[in-house]
Amino acid sequence: MTHPLSKVLEKRGLPGLLILALLILVVIPVTMDVDGINLTGRFLSFAFVAVGLTLAWGYGGLLSLGQGLFFGIGGYAMAMYLKLEASTPEATAIQTTPGIPDFMDWNQITALPWFWVPFNSLTFTIVTILVLPAFFAALIGFALFTRRVSGVFFAIITQALVTIATILVIGQQGYTGGVNGITDLRTLKGWDIHTDSALVILYYVNAGLLLAMIALGMWILSTKYGRILMAARDQENRIRFSGYNVAYFKIFIFAVAAFMSGIGGAMFTLQVGFISPSIIGIIPSIEFVIFAAVGGRLSLLGAVYGTLLVTYARNIIAEAYPEFWLFFIGGIFIAVVMFAPYGLAGLYQKYVRRHWERFLAGRGWRHRGNGGNNPPTASGRPSGHVATASETIK
Amino acid sequence: MAIAAMQGFAGLSFFSVLLLMALGLAIIFGQMRVINMAHGEFMVIGAYTTYMISVYASGMAPWASEYYILFAVPAAFLMAFIVGMLVEVLMIRHLYHRPLDTLLATWGLALVMQQGFRSLFGAREVSPSTPSWLEGSWRPTPMIDIPLNGMAIMVLTIIVTLGVVWLMYRSRWGLRVRATMASRDMSMAVGINTRWVDRLTFALGCGVAGIAGAAFTMISSTGPTSGTLYIVDTFLVVVFGGAGSISGTVVSAFLIAQGQSILEFFLGSSMAKVTTLLVIIGILMLRPEGLFKSKVRR
Numbered sequence: 001m002t003h004p005l006s007k008v009l010e011k012r013g014l015p016g017l018l019i020l021a022l023l024i025l026v027v028i029p030v031t032m033d034v035d036g037i038n039l040t041g042r043f044l045s046f047a048f049v050a051v052g053l054t055l056a057w058g059y060g061g062l063l064s065l066g067q068g069l070f071f072g073i074g075g076y077a078m079a080m081y082l083k084l085e086a087s088t089p090e091a092t093a094i095q096t097t098p099g100i101p102d103f104m105d106w107n108q109i110t111a112l113p114w115f116w117v118p119f120n121s122l123t124f125t126i127v128t129i130l131v132l133p134a135f136f137a138a139l140i141g142f143a144l145f146t147r148r149v150s151g152v153f154f155a156i157i158t159q160a161l162v163t164i165a166t167i168l169v170i171g172q173q174g175y176t177g178g179v180n181g182i183t184d185l186r187t188l189k190g191w192d193i194h195t196d197s198a199l200v201i202l203y204y205v206n207a208g209l210l211l212a213m214i215a216l217g218m219w220i221l222s223t224k225y226g227r228i229l230m231a232a233r234d235q236e237n238r239i240r241f242s243g244y245n246v247a248y249f250k251i252f253i254f255a256v257a258a259f260m261s262g263i264g265g266a267m268f269t270l271q272v273g274f275i276s277p278s279i280i281g282i283i284p285s286i287e288f289v290i291f292a293a294v295g296g297r298l299s300l301l302g303a304v305y306g307t308l309l310v311t312y313a314r315n316i317i318a319e320a321y322p323e324f325w326l327f328f329i330g331g332i333f334i335a336v337v338m339f340a341p342y343g344l345a346g347l348y349q350k351y352v353r354r355h356w357e358r359f360l361a362g363r364g365w366r367h368r369g370n371g372g373n374n375p376p377t378a379s380g381r382p383s384g385h386v387a388t389a390s391e392t393i394k
Numbered sequence: 395m396a397i398a399a400m401q402g403f404a405g406l407s408f409f410s411v412l413l414l415m416a417l418g419l420a421i422i423f424g425q426m427r428v429i430n431m432a433h434g435e436f437m438v439i440g441a442y443t444t445y446m447i448s449v450y451a452s453g454m455a456p457w458a459s460e461y462y463i464l465f466a467v468p469a470a471f472l473m474a475f476i477v478g479m480l481v482e483v484l485m486i487r488h489l490y491h492r493p494l495d496t497l498l499a500t501w502g503l504a505l506v507m508q509q510g511f512r513s514l515f516g517a518r519e520v521s522p523s524t525p526s527w528l529e530g531s532w533r534p535t536p537m538i539d540i541p542l543n544g545m546a547i548m549v550l551t552i553i554v555t556l557g558v559v560w561l562m563y564r565s566r567w568g569l570r571v572r573a574t575m576a577s578r579d580m581s582m583a584v585g586i587n588t589r590w591v592d593r594l595t596f597a598l599g600c601g602v603a604g605i606a607g608a609a610f611t612m613i614s615s616t617g618p619t620s621g622t623l624y625i626v627d628t629f630l631v632v633v634f635g636g637a638g639s640i641s642g643t644v645v646s647a648f649l650i651a652q653g654q655s656i657l658e659f660f661l662g663s664s665m666a667k668v669t670t671l672l673v674i675i676g677i678l679m680l681r682p683e684g685l686f687k688s689k690v691r692r
Contacts, residue, residue: 063494149682152429152493156629157675163626164671171664282626286501293498326509333502337495338488 013218016301017211024207024304034196041203041271043311044210048264050291050303051210052257055217057289058297059226060253061233062150066158067288069165070133070258072280074265076169076176077132079275080116081125082185082193102184107174116175122189133262134255141251148247150236159282166281181276185269193270206267210304213260217300220256229253261288290329293336296345305344405655407544407613410551413647414606415624416631417558420643422599423632425562425575426592428486429497432504433628434621435511436600439477440470440607441616442515448522460525467550467608474604479597486596487589504621511618521615528612543612550609554602559640561598571595634674636684646685650674 028040049067056062089099097110104112118124140161144154169176177183185193192198220226232239232246240246269275278284287310295306310329318325340347415437422430430436444466451462481503489496528543562568574581574591582588610616631650635642650670657666678684 063497143679144682147679147682149678152423152427152497153633153678153682155429155494155497156626156633157678160626160630160671160675164668164675167664167668167671171662171668282622289498323509323513326505326512330502330505330507330509333505334485334499337499337502338485341492341495 013215017214017218020214020301020304021211024210025204029200029203034199037203038199038271039315040308041199041206042268043308044203044206044304045264045268045271046288046291046311047210047304047307048213048267049257049261049288050295050307051213051217051300052260052264053288053292054295054297054300054303055220055260056253056257057292058299059221059230059233060250062250062254063155063289064158064254064257065155065282065285065289066160066162067257067261068280068282068285069158069162070137070261071265071268071284071288072165072169072275072277073133073136074129074262075269075275075279076182076265077119077125077128077262078266078269079182079185080119081122082188082269083182084116084120085188086184086186101177101182103177103180103182104174109174113175129262129266130259133258133265137255137258138251141254142247145247145250145254150250159285162280162282162285166277169277169280177276179277181274181278183274183276185273188270194273199271202267202271206271209263209267213263214300214304217256217260220253221300225249225252287329290333292343294332294343296343296348298342299345302343302345302348309344403540403544405652407547408655409648409651410544410547411606411610411613412624412627412631412651413551413644414554414609415603415628416635416643416647417555417640418599418602418606419628419632420599420635420640421558421562421602422596423629424639424643425571426490426595426599427493427575428490428596429493429500429629430596430599431497431501431625432481432507432621433500433600433603434623434625435504435507436474436478436603436621437607437610437624438507438511438616438618438621439474440604441611441620442511442520442607443470443473443604444608444611445515445520445522445616452523460527462522463525463528463546463608463612466522467605470604470608471601472604474607475597475601478600479593481600482593482596487592490592504625508618508621515618517618519615519617519620522611524612547609547612550605554605555640555644558602562640567594630671630674634678634684636686639684639686642684642686 024040024044029037032040049071052070053064053067056064083101087099087101092098092100092102092105095102095105097105100109100112101116119128140158144150144157149157170179172178187193193202221230228239228244229249232244232249236246265275265280268279291307291310292303293306294310295302295304310332313332314325314329317328336343342349415433418436419430419433422428422433444463447466447469448462451465485499485503486496489499524543528546532540532542532545560568562571570581570586570591573584574586574588578588581591607616610620614620627650631647632643634650635644635646653673654666654670657669660666661669
């Protein structure tokens with residue numbers, strides 16, 4: 001018997017992952033100019049969150065309306081480092097207190113606050129980006145899941161948490177830049193992040209990291225851990241009575257989702273050159289869920305396509321018909337939930353793949369007993385149904 | 395002392411709107427387990443209805459402009475009730491078996507409704523003229539100054555709360571609602587038309603939100619996105635009070651509104667809000683079922 005990972009990748013994940021890699025590593029950079037590449041990179045940084053949500057929501061059943069919190073931790077940590085680098089005493093000589101970020105000076109703060117000091121170090125910043133979101137998520141998860149808070153209550157509490165974060169950031173203007181956020185970020189270790197070549201390099205770093213996250217997600221789902229997670233989503237008590245502590249499974253997947261979101265936030269800041277509360281608040285946090293839902297909540301690859309589709313649509317529609325955008329996104333959301341609960345991936349499974357496979361089979365390429373013509377079902381199934389292998393990876 | 399009393403009263407106005415919002419949600423979420431993220435928008439429907447009636451009254455029937463608010467409250471209820479019923483028929487009833495998805499679908503609905511308000515009424519905030527008998531204030535002592543419109547909202551809130559409690563716990567119809575929510579199959583077996591129960595329950599919750607909107611116009615101006623300001627608070631009120639328990643909703647709305655307005659005096663508005671939310675979340679972690687646990691086996 002082969003290793004489950006190779007089996008899974010070979011059977012389902014790898015071709016899809018390669019196609020996506022081809023698209024974002026080759027097709028987009030070749031066909032677009034630097035602005036287009038940068039724009040796509042910005043959208044792809046949101047896809048980190050959507051991929052995380054696919055794991056936590058689609059496979060773990062944890063609908064978090066607060067992923068902006070983790071995206072924001074990553075984004076703000078990165079921005080704090082870049083801001084300190086941009087605020088040298090020479091560059092800020094006109095301020096009352098040179099050497100501190102400009103917005104602090106505007107708010108009559110005369111010394112760098114203690115929690116800003118460690119962000120002078122790039123190592124500390126990177127460690128923070130990688131660890132802090134997951135740590136926070138584990139803390140929240142521990143407090144909630146061990147007390148069996150789940151479903152709707154979890155969604156509402158995460159939404160309240162992101163509300164708190166936004167109010168804090170806006171309210172503590174002197175320490176956080178307030179509603180404007182942290183702006184005017186220029187260099188990373190002396191490397192100008194606004195030049196064309198830097199933007200292209202950052203795009204590739206971003207795309208590479210995203211593909212790595214998807215592979216990580218696929219690997220997690222292919223393990224026994226992933227199976228138990230899915231089973232716990234569908235029949236929580238049955239798993240609990242089998243002797244597993246369901247809470248720890250949920251905490252882990254929630255922390256993984258937060259970890260991915262944090263990286264996305266940091267990449268967003270690097271590529272855009274600012275971060276502000278409007279990117280992490282309640283509405284963006286729900287938009288992340290829209291991305292995952294449009295892509296298909298059980299599809300890691302779909303999450304990326306969903307993100308790209310919705311964000312590009314917003315870009316085009318909001319520019320041409322600004323008053324039409326909310327109708328469009330609201331309508332999409334209603335339509336996806338009502339008619340295509342498994343999003344693009346579900347539609348693909350239902351309508352395209354069967355014909356595609358028949359086509360392949362007709363050529364005698366390969367034969368598969370159980371062609372994937374069953375759309376994935378998660379909720380609303382008759383009780384007693386346990387997650388099957390066909391739901392592992394789409 | 396006088397400041398404390400006035401701050402306390404400011405908290406009471408906030409409490410009233412919060413409670414009216416939360417009552418509707420307690421019916422929809424607490425009883426039906428539908429997460430209506432568009433609840434704030436139903437409140438805005440009520441608010442715009444009130445505004446339209448006030449404009450209409452001052453333009454067409456000046457004699458009525460003093461008392462338009464008396465028509466506006468039922469009209470706001472009716473408007474939100476009808477829209478709510480429409481939404482139930484077109485959308486919600488297909489999603490009863492997927493509670494988390496109602497959250498997503500109603501969020502989409504909320505976005506559509508917000509844009510609808512913006513297209514219909516413009517992006518500027520509007521506020522109806524206050525009738526002269528609601529202007530001014532009541533001064534029991536020279537130091538204390540209690541605005542009359544705040545008192546009017548209080549009275550309205552008390553009437554609506556008693557009405558909802560009567561309807562849910564004393565009337566035949568409320569019995570049917572509670573029976574349906576406790577055991578749908580059994581209720582159908584004894585001849586309750588559960589479809590209509592669902593429809594009317596959802597519409598009633600929306601209607602109460604409409605009344606909240608009418609009350610809202612008396613203390614604040616209305617814009618297309620006014621609803622989103624309250625939705626997080628409202629959900630926390632319902633969850634904190636213990637979903638399904640109306641007395642819990644009343645107590646938790648009171649605690650949250652008063653706590654927030656008292657803290658506001660000491661900490662400023664943003665820190666007060668943060669502190670209140672953190673305390674609520676902290677308590678919810680200790681008591682996930684809320685303050686008043688409903689004794690229902692799920």
